[in-house]
Every structure is written in structure tokens, then in C-alpha cells.
Amino acid sequence: MSRVEMNEDAFEVPARNEYRYLVQDEGEEEIQYVRRHYVSPFLVVSKRCMFLIACGVIGLLTLAGYLAYVAQTPPPGFAEVLTDCGWLRGHREGRGYSFKGIPYSIPPVEERRWKPPQGLKDAGKCWEGVYDATRFRSVCAQIQPLEKDGVVSGKEDCLHLSVFTPSLQPSDKLPVMVWIHGGYLHMLSGQEKGYSPTEELAVQTQTVFVSFNYRLNAFGFMALEVLREGSSTNTSGNYGFMDQIQVLHWVQSNIHVFGGDPQKVTIFGQSSGGTSVWTLMMSPLAKGLFHRAIDMSGSYVYNASLESAEKDNLVFLKRTGCKDAACLRKLNISQILQAIPWLDYPSWAAADLTDIPVKGRFYGPVAIVDGHVLRSPPFESWEKKTFFNDVPFVIGTTEQEADFFPPMKNISVWTWGDYQWYVTEKLKPFGEKVLTEAKKLYNSSVPCPITDRCPERLFTTLVSDMRASCPNNDLAMRAAKALESPVYRYLVTYTPSKAADTYPLLPYPSRFSYHLLDSLAFFRSLKMAHGTVTSKDEDFQDLITKYFITFAKEGRMPSEWGEFPSQTALLGEKLSVSQNPLKERCKLWEDNGFYPYAWIN
Structure with missing residues (x-):
């Protein structure tokens, strides 16, 4: 009663x-x-x-x-709140609440395909009565694997967000964390089990979480001159980033009714979600909408112009058989996804980013400098002090990012001879000096926590340094020079107790500090990914959670963490710090011009 x-x-x-x-x-x-x-x-x-x-x-x-x-009293286990567009009925789980599948924009379908999002209130499209926010809605249209014959799933009517909170008291003013999912800007969603917030996490951390879906692949990022026709922004592409900004506006208008503080919003994302975080820091459209930022394994290469992308993407237009936007908007989802140049230039799939690069091979951009969301390349913005969101910034990578999906599926049984042969063949085109130095820095005497998998660990460390960790060191250095706010850098070095072989988002039984490890740990999902966990695994989860939540609440890391570039935090079984743990290795890749091969999108 x-x-x-x-x-x-x-x-x-x-x-x-x-x-x-x-x-x-x-x-x-x-x-x-x-x-x-x-x-x-x-x-x-x-x-x-x-x-x-x-x-x-x-x-x-x-x-x-x-x-x-x-x-009219709702059944036990339900709760209702009033937003600026009407009443929501959510679910109560224990001492936490969830409100799922809330529309934050009118559907981007038919004539609204490839147009900026528009809030329901602004469009006069608020719902009548009480909206059922007790379940997730559709993920955004996508295809997996990233090739013409992949399996198509999702819908275009997908612009929904979810809120997880321990309180519905506006006076509580809890910190807010807005999660931006990864997936190379092509796939996944803000409602992936194990890779998104929950009521339990909200209660445990006394934090309000928001997750959401945004337009992906061609629906979210296709740049074409014909799409400028009738555009209010005189641009094309980056629609998915506009969706993200629309979510942040919704948060500012409504998060107080979920117990959140609109003046204490942290954006955090992993992989392409990290790239999104970086984008929002630079965008004039997101000015003042958030107050801290965490980039987890985001990309480094981000300089393609609107004009170059529109030219490269003409191959997509040709494959559709269309000549104008009206024709494109009549195509169905499968026709759009199958026309994307996944494997041919501009190669949106970027299939070998976890391998040593092929000299001279680069990939087409998904995220671009469009003149609207981004007015200039991020590095240029920092150099010229023309960026728009100077907020405390955390940049993180994992030591073996490439162990997420290594190029050779038999890498787990490599011998040291296999390792030496493969590295030699792949690096030989870059010159004898590079090859000799790489063999010296990444050699068989490096300590390895799993003896029978040492070649795998060393190879994925080499690729990760080249493609992610060292470029992100440079990104952090540029940020530290440009921002008045503190910049923090971390490197995950933790090796889980067993391989991650039970989680559908991991296509390979990753064993080391793989891409996704920090985000799965934060969402308390290591047991889901690895089947079982030890006390050390749980301690690592606690470590990640402790520092991320402290940052969200305080806008700074504790003193033991230290700011970059003076200190880099090493997240293993415990926190340790080092001034520049990758200095010698990163010098090799930077001096020999490898950063253009860093992860893109």
C-alpha cells in the first residue's frame, strides 16, 4: 500500500x-x-x-x-515524471529508476532523411497522455559485417534516449553522465547489454546516466553535394553528431526532473564515442551543454574537408543509381547500406586498423570538418584557440587495443618465429631503420603475464602503440597546451583473469588490455564478457568506476592521479603513475611519420 x-x-x-x-x-x-x-x-x-x-x-x-x-495509480514498480514534452512512465528497479526509449527528435525519415534533428517540442509534436518509457525502441539502421552482403538491422526511426537514475528529486542535483556508444560510427547502439548504463550503476554511484541512439553510417554521416540542396546549414554529413548535440539540449531542459544537475554534465564515450566526445568539445553547436569530457580510445585522424568527402563519396551516389536527393530519399534502408563503399575506396569499413598498415593505404572519412558542426580541423582549432568548450578532459587508451580483433586469427598460437616473420614482412616497406628499431623495442624479452601468448601480446602492443596509444599521447599533449582546464591521460595495463569469450560484442577471445576493457569494467560487465571474474577483476572494475565518478562529480581527478603531461595514470590491479611510460616507443612512430595511419572515425 x-x-x-x-x-x-x-x-x-x-x-x-x-x-x-x-x-x-x-x-x-x-x-x-x-x-x-x-x-x-x-x-x-x-x-x-x-x-x-x-x-x-x-x-x-x-x-x-x-x-x-x-x-489510475500505476502498478508497483512504475514511476512517472513530467518533461517539457509531456509525461513519461518509467520503471522502478530496486532503488533505481529507468526511463527508456524516449524520443528526442522527430523521426528522420522520408523528407527528413539527411536533415538536422528537430526536437519534438520545437516541432509541435509532443505526445498525448503518458508516454510508455518502460522499454527500448529500435536501434538505428546498420549492417554487420561492414560489407555489401552483411545483415541489415534497425530502423531510421531510432532517435531515442534513456535515463537511469537513483532519484527523482530535482533538489538532489546529482552529477550527470551522458554515454556515447562506439561502433566506428557504423553500428551498435546506446542500449547494448553490458555496454551501457543500468539502474544498478546509477544507484551504486549516485549518478544520473543518459544513453542514446544516433544516426549511423550513411544515414548519419554521408557527405554529398546533392544533400546540400534545401539544407538550412548549406552542408552535408555529420548528422549523427547533430543528433548527439540535440540530446545534450534535451538533457539541459529535462534532466532536473530525474534528479540530475544540468550544470554538472559529463560526456563520455568509447571508440567512435570517444571521437564524438572530441568533436563536441570543438563544436560551436555544443557550447555550454556539458562541463567535463572523457575520451576512451577515440580516433586521432580528423582532418577531411567537406569538399574532399563529397567528392570521394560520389562512388556511393553512383551505386545508388540516383542523381539527386529526392531519389536518394526514396531508397529503402537496404539499398542505402548496400551502396556504401565498404571495401572499395573510400573504404568505409577500414578493415585492417588492428594490423600494421600497408604503406600508402588510407581510408575514407566518416566524420568530417563540415563547416557547421566543426568549423576547422580540431588540431587547428586548438592551435588558433578557436575551439568552443574548454572543459576538464580525460584521454584514455588500453595497452593492447588491437587485441580486440587481431588480423591473424591464429595469432594465439604464434611462435616467436611467426612473430618475427610477420613483423618483418609488414614493416619492411617502411625501411630498414624502422624495422630494426621496432624489433629492438618490441622484442621477445619483454615481460608477459601469459607465457604461452607472449607473441600475441607483443604484436597487439606494437599495433596499438602505432595506431592508438601514441597518437592519443600527441592528442593529449595538444589539448594540454590549448586548454585552461586540466587534461588527464590514462593507459589501461590490466590483464583480466581469463579470456573474454562469452560476450557478443567481442569477435575474438581477447586476453590482454583489449579495446573495450575500460568501458566494460566501468559498466560492471567483466563477468558478462569473461564468464567468471576474480577478486582482482572486481578490484579493477572498482578502480575504473571510482575515478570516473570522482571526475564526474568534482570536475577533476584526485591528486594521486596527476595532470598530463606531468603524469600518466597506469590502470592495472592498482593505480600507478609515470611521467611518460611510452616515450621511447612513441618516438619511433612519430619520427617516422606513422600518425597518419592512426585510427580514424
């Missing part, structure tokens, strides 16, 4: 026939805001009622209204 108490605010808006109540379960402290359609005649009948019979009628009507109110 719940006890009901009318909120004082109810007397301020009698004309709307909507009143807010506080419902508090007996024996519990949490109070939730919910909506009812009960109007007591006592509020409108004059106090000058002089006749007993009239008062009796009022009493009967009041009782009838109350019974009607009780009949």
Missing part, C-alpha cells in the same frame, strides 16, 4: 486538469513524482456554500474523484 500526499504545486495549475503527487512507499525514503487526473471539486466550489446538502454533494464528488485517482 502506498500513501499519497498532494504536492503544493498542484494548486498552481488547476486549469490544466493535471496535478502532481508525491507517492512514497512505506518504509522507504525515495519519493517519486507522478501524474494523476484527479480534480477535487473542493478546489473550485465557493467556500460560501451555505447549505448542508451542497456540502454533502461536494463530499460525495470528492470521494468519487479520489476513487478515480486511486484507480
Whole structure:
């Protein structure tokens, strides 16, 4: 049984026939805001009622209204809140709440395909009654694997977000963390199990989490001159980033009703989600919408112009058989996805980013400098001080990023002879000096926690340094020079207790500090990924969670972490710090011009 108490605010808006109540379960402290359609005649009948019979009628009507109110009480385990576009009904799990599948833009379908998002309130499209926010909606249109004959899934009507919170009290002003999922800007969603927030995490950390879907692949990032026609921005591409910015506007308008503080918003993302974080820091459209940022394994290469991308992507237009935007908007989802140049230039699939690069082979851009979301390349913006969001910034990578999906599937049984042969063959085109130095720095005497997998660990470390960790060191250095806010750098060195062989997002039984390890640890998902966990695995999860949440709450890391470039945090079984742990290795790749081969998108 719940006890009901009318909120004082109810007397301020009698004309709307909507009143807010506080419902508090007996024996519990949490109070939730919910909506009812009960109007007591006592509020409108004059106090000058002089006749007993009239008062009796009022009493009967009041009782009838109350019974009607009780009949509308939502079932146990549900909660309702009022947003700027209407009422939401969410779910209560333990001491936490979830509101899933909330639309934050009108659907980008038909004539709205390849156009900026538009909020429902701005478009006059708010819902009637109470919106069911107890379940996720569709993921955005995508294809897996990234090739013409991959399996198509998802819909274009996918612009939804979800909120997970331990409280519905606006006065609590809890920190807010907005999660941006990865997937190379081509796949996945903000509702992947194990790779997204939960009610449990919100309660454990006393933090409000927001996750969301944004347009992907050609639907989110296709740059073509024909798409400029009728464009209010005179640009094309980067629609997925515009979706992300629309989410941040929604957060600023609504997160207080979920107990969150709109002045304490942290954006954090992994892989292409990290690239998105970097983009939002540079974008004038996101100015003032967030206050801290965490980039986990984001890309480094980010300088393609709108004009070059529109020219390169003409191969897509040719494959569709279309000549104008009207024709493109009539194509179905499969026709669009199958026309993308996945494996032919501009090679959107970028299939060998976990391998030593082929000299002179580069990939087509997905994220671009479009003049609207981004006015200039990020490094140029930092150098010229023309960026727009100077906020505390964390940049992280894992030591064996490439162990997520190594190029040779038999790498787990490599001998040292196999390792030496493969590295020699792949690096030989870059010159004898590079090859000799690489063999010296990445040699068989390097300590390895798993003896029978040492060649695998060393190879994936080499590729990760070249493609991700060393370029991100340079990114962090540029950020530290440009920002007034503190910059922090971390490198995950932890080796889990066993291989990650039970998680569908991991295509390979990763054993070392693989791409995704830090995000899975933060979301408390190592058991899901590895099947079982030890106390050391759990301690590592606690370590990641502790520091990320501290950063979200305080806007800085604790003193033991140290700012970059003075210190880099090494996240293993425990926190340790080093001034420049990758100095010698990174010098090899930087001096020999390997950074253009760094991860893109």
C-alpha cells in the first residue's frame, strides 16, 4: 500500500486538469513524482456554500474523484515524471529508476532523411497522455559485417534516449553522465547489454546516466553535394553528431526532473564515442551543454574537408543509381547500406586498423570538418584557440587495443618465429631503420603475464602503440597546451583473469588490455564478457568506476592521479603513475611519420 500526499504545486495549475503527487512507499525514503487526473471539486466550489446538502454533494464528488485517482495509480514498480514534452512512465528497479526509449527528435525519415534533428517540442509534436518509457525502441539502421552482403538491422526511426537514475528529486542535483556508444560510427547502439548504463550503476554511484541512439553510417554521416540542396546549414554529413548535440539540449531542459544537475554534465564515450566526445568539445553547436569530457580510445585522424568527402563519396551516389536527393530519399534502408563503399575506396569499413598498415593505404572519412558542426580541423582549432568548450578532459587508451580483433586469427598460437616473420614482412616497406628499431623495442624479452601468448601480446602492443596509444599521447599533449582546464591521460595495463569469450560484442577471445576493457569494467560487465571474474577483476572494475565518478562529480581527478603531461595514470590491479611510460616507443612512430595511419572515425 502506498500513501499519497498532494504536492503544493498542484494548486498552481488547476486549469490544466493535471496535478502532481508525491507517492512514497512505506518504509522507504525515495519519493517519486507522478501524474494523476484527479480534480477535487473542493478546489473550485465557493467556500460560501451555505447549505448542508451542497456540502454533502461536494463530499460525495470528492470521494468519487479520489476513487478515480486511486484507480489510475500505476502498478508497483512504475514511476512517472513530467518533461517539457509531456509525461513519461518509467520503471522502478530496486532503488533505481529507468526511463527508456524516449524520443528526442522527430523521426528522420522520408523528407527528413539527411536533415538536422528537430526536437519534438520545437516541432509541435509532443505526445498525448503518458508516454510508455518502460522499454527500448529500435536501434538505428546498420549492417554487420561492414560489407555489401552483411545483415541489415534497425530502423531510421531510432532517435531515442534513456535515463537511469537513483532519484527523482530535482533538489538532489546529482552529477550527470551522458554515454556515447562506439561502433566506428557504423553500428551498435546506446542500449547494448553490458555496454551501457543500468539502474544498478546509477544507484551504486549516485549518478544520473543518459544513453542514446544516433544516426549511423550513411544515414548519419554521408557527405554529398546533392544533400546540400534545401539544407538550412548549406552542408552535408555529420548528422549523427547533430543528433548527439540535440540530446545534450534535451538533457539541459529535462534532466532536473530525474534528479540530475544540468550544470554538472559529463560526456563520455568509447571508440567512435570517444571521437564524438572530441568533436563536441570543438563544436560551436555544443557550447555550454556539458562541463567535463572523457575520451576512451577515440580516433586521432580528423582532418577531411567537406569538399574532399563529397567528392570521394560520389562512388556511393553512383551505386545508388540516383542523381539527386529526392531519389536518394526514396531508397529503402537496404539499398542505402548496400551502396556504401565498404571495401572499395573510400573504404568505409577500414578493415585492417588492428594490423600494421600497408604503406600508402588510407581510408575514407566518416566524420568530417563540415563547416557547421566543426568549423576547422580540431588540431587547428586548438592551435588558433578557436575551439568552443574548454572543459576538464580525460584521454584514455588500453595497452593492447588491437587485441580486440587481431588480423591473424591464429595469432594465439604464434611462435616467436611467426612473430618475427610477420613483423618483418609488414614493416619492411617502411625501411630498414624502422624495422630494426621496432624489433629492438618490441622484442621477445619483454615481460608477459601469459607465457604461452607472449607473441600475441607483443604484436597487439606494437599495433596499438602505432595506431592508438601514441597518437592519443600527441592528442593529449595538444589539448594540454590549448586548454585552461586540466587534461588527464590514462593507459589501461590490466590483464583480466581469463579470456573474454562469452560476450557478443567481442569477435575474438581477447586476453590482454583489449579495446573495450575500460568501458566494460566501468559498466560492471567483466563477468558478462569473461564468464567468471576474480577478486582482482572486481578490484579493477572498482578502480575504473571510482575515478570516473570522482571526475564526474568534482570536475577533476584526485591528486594521486596527476595532470598530463606531468603524469600518466597506469590502470592495472592498482593505480600507478609515470611521467611518460611510452616515450621511447612513441618516438619511433612519430619520427617516422606513422600518425597518419592512426585510427580514424
